[in-house]
Amino acid sequence: MPTDEHSRYERTPIPEEPARDRAASFIEIRHPYLPADAVLEAQRCLQCAMPYCVQACPIDQDARGYILRIAEGKFDEAALVTLRENPLGTTLCKVCYHFCEDACIMHERGVPIAIRQLKRAAMELGKSDLCYVPAALREERVAIVGAGPAGLMAAWELGLRGYRVTVFEQQPYIGGQVGEIPKYHMDGYEIEVDAERFRNLPVTFVMGKRIGTDVTIESLRAEGYSAIYLAVGTSDHKRLGIPGESLPEVYGAIDLLKEVNKGPAVSVGARIVVIGGGDVAMDAVRSALRLQPHKDVTVVYRRTRDKMPAGHEESDEAEEEGVRFLYELSPVEILGTEHVEGIVVRKTKLSAPGPSGRPSVVPVPGSEETIPCDMVIVAVGEAPALAAFPAALDLRFGAQGWPEGKNPDSMTGIEGIFASGGKSVVHAMAAGTRSANGIDAYLSRKAGRPPTPRPDPFGKGDPPALPRGYGAPTWTP
Ligand SMILES: Cc1cc2nc3c(=O)[nH]c(=O)nc-3n(C[C@H](O)[C@H](O)[C@H](O)COP(=O)(O)OP(=O)(O)OC[C@H]3O[C@@H](n4cnc5c(N)ncnc54)[C@H](O)[C@@H]3O)c2cc1C
Ligand code: SF4
Structure with missing residues (x-):
């Protein structure tokens, strides 16, 4: 268990690829904790009686429960606790946006517990190749x-x-x-x-x-x-609705990302512009950067950086890797006859917040400029x-x-x-x-029968009795 205040509030570092190496490859950025580091990080958890981490999770994942098992070095039990209510644990331990960490009480004093990384420790260091057991077969x-x-x-x-x-x-x-x-x-x-x-x-x-x-x-x-x-x-992906959008080098972000992962091989342009500021835009721009030897990749976003919907982790990492960000610009026209030759953008400014609380985007007339490029990736939402x-x-x-x-x-x-x-x-x-x-x-x-509650997924009897996320703290640090 951490012995001083300092180690209690500092996170056990998560091993990561350095920015200069990762920008050139699709190698996974984050690597798993070694067992001793996972135990150390888990021991920072306060085991709150009313764990905000559990409340914040849309599937009520008992994070407190698996963190406790890890703190005790019981990785197999941690895997079982995770998979009991989360059948996609192996996926989520890598890609969840970790709403639990944002809510963790340690946020108030230091760095929240690395809950997603600890789930990964449960999945990779514990026995997670388990098998779910169904109740008796029904007719329907x-x-x-x-x-x-x-x-x-x-x-x-x-x-x-x-x-x-x-x-x-x-x-x-x-x-x-x-x-x-x-x-x-x-x-x-x-x-x-x-x-x-x-x-x-x-x-x-x-x-x-x-x-x-x-x-x-x-x-x-x-x-x-x-x-x-x-x-x-x-x-499907949303369109910009501007001239030039049907040129062959204009891609929807999700189409591009699907091709990058599942084939056929994608060939990208020498100068790429990505339109959008959400997480999908960050995935598209960071993937384009990895495919493109010259690293000439630019994000065009119509609001200011602090209004960008992408998570900070994503946009910060994109910047570290060499992506260029241009703010307060919106696309007007994609130039080119047979192929993309550039994109015309117009400056924008933000109005005072409207009834939704969000300022709207106001174009600045006469402020058009052209960004030369030969590929445009549209990441303005899905449909x-x-x-x-x-x-x-x-x-x-x-x-x-x-x-x-x-x-x-x-x-x-x-x-x-x-x-x-x-x-x-x-x-x-x-x-x-x-x-x-x-x-x-x-x-x-x-x-004509009562509804069926979810049975114990491993067929061992009743599911956990406590309302999820609530109960006496299991240890007092
Ligand atoms: C590029 C990208 C990156 C993302 N990154 C993350 C991330 O890191 N973390 C995170 O938590 N979320 C992420 N998300 C969001 C997350 O993937 C989605 O919120 C989630 O997948 C939605 O799940 P769903 O089951 O509702 O729909 P989908 O995942 O869209 O699944 C719907 C399925 O239905 C199929 N389908 C559609 N119509 C038919 C039909 N007529 N007949 C048969 N099959 C059909 C589709 O092929 C698809 O397989 C990302 C999304 C994108 C696009
Ligand atoms: S909120 Fe959850 S993860 Fe954070 S200290 Fe409390 S029990 Fe641990």
Whole structure:
């Protein structure tokens, strides 16, 4: 246990690739803790009676619980505690935006506990190749459309309860947008490792099948699926709506990132401009930088740096790696006849905050300038591809465009069809749980039985009894 105040408030350093090396390769930036360092970091945790880290987690992950096991050197137990409520632990330990760390009480006095890195210690140093155990098989079959985090979480929740689940996925791989996350964050195999623990659940994956065109929702019903969950996320990108956008060297960020990870090989321009300031823009610009020997890569963002929606970790690392940032500029036109030759941008200024509390962007007339470039990457948001779905679903849309059912349990305008998604992997998982609970309640109601709580995922008896995240502190430092 840390013995003095200083070591209590300082984080045990996370091993990282230096900026100059990582800018030239897709090697993972962060490396795991050695066991002794993981124990040291875990021992900084105060084991709060009311752990804000748990409250902040959309899936109520018992971070306090696995940190305690690590502090005691019990890595196998830490893995079990993690996977008990988090079937995508191997993925999340690398890419979660760690809302738990932002909420950790240690933030007030020093650096929060490295919770995501400790989850990685649980997954990599503990025995995590476990296998989930389903309850007795039920009659009802459920179709899930989309094998992203929301669809996988719902498959886990329903499979554990004995429902026979079929997951239809249009791509040849599972994970949804997780498959677009650059390899310097995660190797890409993690989601497969997570799904391998589903092997004994009554969950079948049908890959390369697009629902709405290859198979319709009506035909799924006719095939005997009692409920359908649309976990289709946002597989399209928003356009800028400016001249020149159809030139061949203008890429949507998610299309580019998908190609970088899954092929075919991408050839990038010598001077690249990325439009946007969110996390996807940072992934696109940092990937472009790694593919581009001259390192002439520029981000154009229409607001000021402090208003950029990307996490600071991402934008700081991009800057360290050599990305150039231009603020308060918005795109007007992409120049070129057959190929991209440049982009015209206009200066912007921010107005006083409007009713939403956010200042709006005001263009400055006559302030146009041209940035010479031969490739433009558009990262201004994503959109769902819903043309093939019936209007009677009466869908609502989440913060970043994913479709949602209009009822609190996520049921859509058509009885028995549910829809949800989320702004991050862990938010999408929470949405998957909400929809799975809604489906279970709906099917239970129809069958005249009470809803089924989530059983112990490892078939060992009752799930943990304490309301998650609350209880006596397990040690007093
Ligand atoms: C480049 C990028 C980087 C990101 N980085 C992070 C990160 O580091 N950390 C983080 O927490 N979040 C990150 N996110 C966000 C996160 O990936 C998403 O919030 C999350 O994947 C959403 O999950 P979902 O299941 O709702 O949808 P999706 O992941 O979009 O999955 C939907 C699935 O449905 C399939 N589908 C769609 N329509 C059909 C159809 N008609 N028939 C069959 N299948 C269909 C799609 O192919 C897809 O596989 C990132 C997103 C992007 C784009
Ligand atoms: S908030 Fe969570 S991680 Fe932070 S000190 Fe408390 S129990 Fe530990």
